[in-house]
Amino acid sequence: MVFSSPVFLIVFLPVVLLLTYLIPGRGKNIVLLIASIFFYAWGEPVYVILMIFACIFNYVCGLEISTYKKSAKFTLVFAIAVNLLILGFFKYWGFILGTINSIPGVNIPYHDLPLPIGISFYTFQAISYIVDVYRKETEPQLNIIDFSLYISMFPQLVAGPIVKYHDIAEQLKTRQLSFENIKAGVPKFVRGLSKKILFADTLGLAYTQIYALGVDNLASVTAWIGIIAYTMQIYFDFSGYSDMAIGLGRMLGFEFQPNFNHPYIAKSITDFWRRWHMSLSTWFRDYVYIPLGGNRVKPARHIFNMLVVWSLTGLWHGAAWTFVAWGLYYGIILVIEKYITGRFIEKLPSILRILITLFFVVIGWVLFSSDTIGDAFNYLIAMFGGAAGSNGVAPGFFDDYSMYYLRTYIIPLLIGGFFCVPFAGNLIAKIQRRSKVIWTIIYIVAMILCIAFMVSSSYSPFLYFRF
Amino acid sequence: MLKAAKYILTVLVIGFMVLIYLSGVTPQTSIKDFSAQVAELEGTKALSAQNEQDAFHYLGITSTEYPGFYYWRSSDGMDASEVVVAQCKDQNQVIALKKAIEKRVKNQLDAFAGYAPEQEDHLKKHLIKTRGDYLLYAVGTDDQIKALEATLNGI
Numbered sequence: 001m002v003f004s005s006p007v008f009l010i011v012f013l014p015v016v017l018l019l020t021y022l023i024p025g026r027g028k029n030i031v032l033l034i035a036s037i038f039f040y041a042w043g044e045p046v047y048v049i050l051m052i053f054a055c056i057f058n059y060v061c062g063l064e065i066s067t068y069k070k071s072a073k074f075t076l077v078f079a080i081a082v083n084l085l086i087l088g089f090f091k092y093w094g095f096i097l098g099t100i101n102s103i104p105g106v107n108i109p110y111h112d113l114p115l116p117i118g119i120s121f122y123t124f125q126a127i128s129y130i131v132d133v134y135r136k137e138t139e140p141q142l143n144i145i146d147f148s149l150y151i152s153m154f155p156q157l158v159a160g161p162i163v164k165y166h167d168i169a170e171q172l173k174t175r176q177l178s179f180e181n182i183k184a185g186v187p188k189f190v191r192g193l194s195k196k197i198l199f200a201d202t203l204g205l206a207y208t209q210i211y212a213l214g215v216d217n218l219a220s221v222t223a224w225i226g227i228i229a230y231t232m233q234i235y236f237d238f239s240g241y242s243d244m245a246i247g248l249g250r251m252l253g254f255e256f257q258p259n260f261n262h263p264y265i266a267k268s269i270t271d272f273w274r275r276w277h278m279s280l281s282t283w284f285r286d287y288v289y290i291p292l293g294g295n296r297v298k299p300a301r302h303i304f305n306m307l308v309v310w311s312l313t314g315l316w317h318g319a320a321w322t323f324v325a326w327g328l329y330y331g332i333i334l335v336i337e338k339y340i341t342g343r344f345i346e347k348l349p350s351i352l353r354i355l356i357t358l359f360f361v362v363i364g365w366v367l368f369s370s371d372t373i374g375d376a377f378n379y380l381i382a383m384f385g386g387a388a389g390s391n392g393v394a395p396g397f398f399d400d401y402s403m404y405y406l407r408t409y410i411i412p413l414l415i416g417g418f419f420c421v422p423f424a425g426n427l428i429a430k431i432q433r434r435s436k437v438i439w440t441i442i443y444i445v446a447m448i449l450c451i452a453f454m455v456s457s458s459y460s461p462f463l464y465f466r467f
Numbered sequence: 468m469l470k471a472a473k474y475i476l477t478v479l480v481i482g483f484m485v486l487i488y489l490s491g492v493t494p495q496t497s498i499k500d501f502s503a504q505v506a507e508l509e510g511t512k513a514l515s516a517q518n519e520q521d522a523f524h525y526l527g528i529t530s531t532e533y534p535g536f537y538y539w540r541s542s543d544g545m546d547a548s549e550v551v552v553a554q555c556k557d558q559n560q561v562i563a564l565k566k567a568i569e570k571r572v573k574n575q576l577d578a579f580a581g582y583a584p585e586q587e588d589h590l591k592k593h594l595i596k597t598r599g600d601y602l603l604y605a606v607g608t609d610d611q612i613k614a615l616e617a618t619l620n621g622i
Contacts, residue, residue, distance in 0.1 A: 049483060057476045064469045075473070082477055089484055094557060113488065114558030212529045371532075 001042040002158075003189075003244045004196055004454060012039065013248075016154075020252055021177055029149050029172065032252065039154040040117070047116035050086065055148035057082065058126040062133045062140040062147070076134045080127055087123045090116055095319035118158035120316055122151050124283055129165040131287055138166040146172045155248035159241045161259040161279035164286075168254065175253035185250030190443050190450075192243025197450040199416050200237035203229040206409045207369070210401075215375050218382040219395035221402035225409060227383065230369050231362050232416040235264065238277065264361070264420045267353040268345060269333045272361060280316070284309050299339065306338075307331040317368070322376060326367040333360060496622035498535030498554035498601065504618050505537070505552050505603075510611030514539035514548060526551070528567045533560070534600075547575050547586040550615065551604040561597055568595055568604045575606070598622075 001008050016035045020028050041048040061079035065072045090113050097108055129150070132138040141147040150172060156163055210218065210226030218226070242259035249256045259279050266272035273281050285294075292305040307328065314327015337345070345353060363380070370376035381387060385397045395401075418424050432439040505511055517538040522530035530536035535554035541547070551568065555561045572593050579586045594605045594612050596619055605615045 046487070050480070053476060053480045053483075057473065057480070060469055060472045060476065064473065067469065071470075078473065082480075086480065086484070114562055208529060212531060 001039050003241070003248075004193060004450070006451075006454065009451075017182075017251060026145075028177070028253075029145050032154075033145055033149045033152065036149065036152040036154040036157060040152065040157060047114075047119075050090075050116050050119070051122060051152055052148075054083070054086075054122055054126050055151045056144070058130060058151065059141065059144050059147045061130055063142070065130065065133050066140040072134060076130060079130045083123050083127055083130075087119055089113075090119060092315075092319045099321075121160045121162055122157060124162050124280075125165070126151060128162070128283060128287060132165055138169060141165075141169070141172075153249075153254075155252070155254075156245040156256060159238070159245070160277075161242050161245060161256055162283050163256055163279070164283075167257060171254050177253045181253055182251050185247045185252075187247070187443055188250060189244050189247030190447050192240040192245075192247060193450050194446045195236040195240030195243065195419070197453045198446070199412070199419065200233045200240060201453070202412050203236070203409070203416055204233040206405060206412070207233060210405060211369075213401065214390055215370075215378040215382055216387050216390045217395055217401075218379070218387050219399040219402045220383060220385040220387075220397045222395070222399070222405055223379060223382040223387070225402070225405045225413070227362055227366055227369070227379070228413060229409060231264075231365050232413070232420060234365065234368075235260075235420060236416065262420070262422050262425075264358060265354055265422065266357050266361075267350060268342070268357055269330065269337055269360060270342075272357055273330070273334075280313070284313055288312060303335050303339075306335055310334065321373055322367055322370055325373055325376070326364055329364055329367060498537075498552065501601065501618070501622050502535065502537040502552045504622070505550060505615065506539075508611070508614050508618065510548070510605075510607050510614060511539050511550055513541070514550060515542045525549075526567050526571050528564065532556075533564075545583060545586070547579055547583075547590050548607045548611070549605070550607070551602070553602045553604075555600045555602060557600065561600060561602055564602055565595060565597070568602075572606070 001012060003009075012035075016031070019031045019035075023031055037048060037052070040051055058079065061075055064075045065079075068075070093113060101107055129138070129141075129147075133140045141150070150163070150165060150168060153163075206229035207226050210222055210229070213222070215223075239260040246256045246258065257279060259277060261275040261278070263272050263275040266275050289305060289309045292308065293301060294305065295302050297305065310327045310331030311324055312327070313330070314323045314325070317323045317326070345356070348356075366379050366383070367373075367376045370379055378387070382395075387395050389395050428439070428442065431442065506516075517525070517540050519530045521540065522528055522536065522538050525540065526538070530538065530553075533553050533555060535552070537552040538549070539551075540549040553564060555564060572590055576587065576590050579590060581587075589606050589608065592609070592612065594603065594616060596603045596616060598619060601619070603615060603619045605612055607615075
């Protein structure tokens with residue numbers, strides 16, 4: 001079930017909210033757990049078993065780590081290994097075997113497996129819990145219902161944000177449900193839904209159509225329109241989903257940390273990663289980068305640490321060499337920024353810094369969005385006017401397709417750009433302060449538009465579901 | 468007790484993983500050969516082969532993204548019969564294609580409901596069957612569906 005589906009909005013959410021508000025005390029968590037399992041099983045009737053396993057297994061290991069001090073380290077390693085084994089099997093099996101088979105003479109038969117939705121998110125949450133219990137940064141959860149709810153809570157189950165256990169432990173026990181929660185949560189949810197339905201889907205269609213033309217056939221302007229559309233699509237898609245998750249959490253009495261902070265106005269790549277998918281960046285910082293030694297080591301070791309972390313960040317996003325290349329791309333830029341260009345860039349005017357950062361981010365999305373490294377390379381060539389053309393005629397800088405896509409998508413791109421920067425949010429906040437009525441009307445209109453788009457549109461992928 | 472529990476759970480989950488893996492093996496017959504077998508069936512012969520634009524228009528999918536994609540549709544506007552044979556890149560693509568086809572069936576049901584009861588009945592009895600990365604979708608008479616299903620089972 002996805003948030004942007006009629007069955008979720010019209011049936012599931014109202015029923016869950018009603019039950020959560022009506023049922024007193026600890027019964028709320030039982031209702032939420034059942035609802036979360038039902039939510040997951042709706043789309044993943046078989047893989048719900050894996051999620052239930054993750055709940056019970058990590059609950060048991062957390063208890064064991066805190067109870068048996070002597071074997072705590074072994075249990076920690078065992079728990080992390082089993083979690084990663086499951087993640088690796090479902091996510092990386094095909095990738096590993098495919099890579100091995102690319103060696104001449106090797107042909108091991110294999111087939112890909114469907115990726116259980118949200119497995120990367122809930123596995124990372126489980127690992128953070130186990131490590132925190134081992135480090136004594138948090139008490140183990142004694143109540144299996146509360147722990148299972150932490151792993152499986154439906155608002156952030158399938159596409160994050162990655163919630164750390166200690167951020168939410170107290171809220172699992174004591175949280176207030178009031179009309180104020182609904183008042184704060186609904187606008188956040190509608191904002192996220194609008195980002196997804198009105199912007200991400202519209203712009204995503206542009207990129208899909210352009211990519212389908214074949215990377216060899218793209219004129220420079222067409223290629224730029226495509227990748228700029230994708231740049232906005234992935235932001236609106238993922239930040240929209242995070243907003244919906246945070247809004248839903250708020251309605252249910254939970255406070256999740258923000259996951260995005262206008263990443264496309266970042267003044268450096270370091271700054272970009274402080275603003276993009278913040279829950280993943282902090283996870284890798286806390287559980288990989290710092291244990292490796294972080295930056296309190298010699299430069300060579302520091303560079304190694306950064307490249308390891310960024311390769312893993314890339315791999316987390318998907319089992320393909322394009323994602324590894326994308327991760328390493330950022331690792332290398334961050335190393336260069338840290339050791340070579342950082343001080344120079346700081347002296348440049350802000351607008352120039354933003355544009356330079358955005359340029360590198362857009363180039364990064366080419367790697368991220370392409371099916372193969374070869375396609376990414378050819379797409380980059382097309383962006384700079386070098387596409388050969390599959391029929392022998394080079395499309396050059398601008399062709400009929402460029403005109404068509406420019407005419408069709410210039411308005412959505414400009415509106416999308418407007419909503420990528422803080423100005424739009426500030427404007428809406430200003431309207432809220434001046435006139436609650438107009439502000440409410442804006443949200444009602446946005447909701448009506450979303451429903452209209454949902455009913456009429458057949459194109460609505462959630463990009464981050466595949467991670 | 469706790470210590471034993473974690474090992475028992477691990478054994479159970481590994482068993483589950485093996486079962487899942489074994490249940491999704493793709494047939495040995497190539498998609499081209501499979502599609503040729505489907506094209507030879509009487510029901511399919513009465514349909515017209517469709518191209519990428521048709522697949523995008525009717526099914527909302529980009530057929531060039533699939534390692535193998537074959538689509539036949541009746542050229543008669545009053546006939547809902549159609550067949551898709553596809554090989555997907557992976558199981559995620561299988562799931563995505565299934566969803567696109569389910570949406571197509573729903574739209575077709577909305578279009579035919581009320582004035583073409585026979586076609587409505589065919590749509591309600593539509594076939595979506597997968598074997599590994601292969602997917603077969605069909606709307607047609609019971610005999611056509613049975614023949615298609617047997618072809619998939621036979622490869």
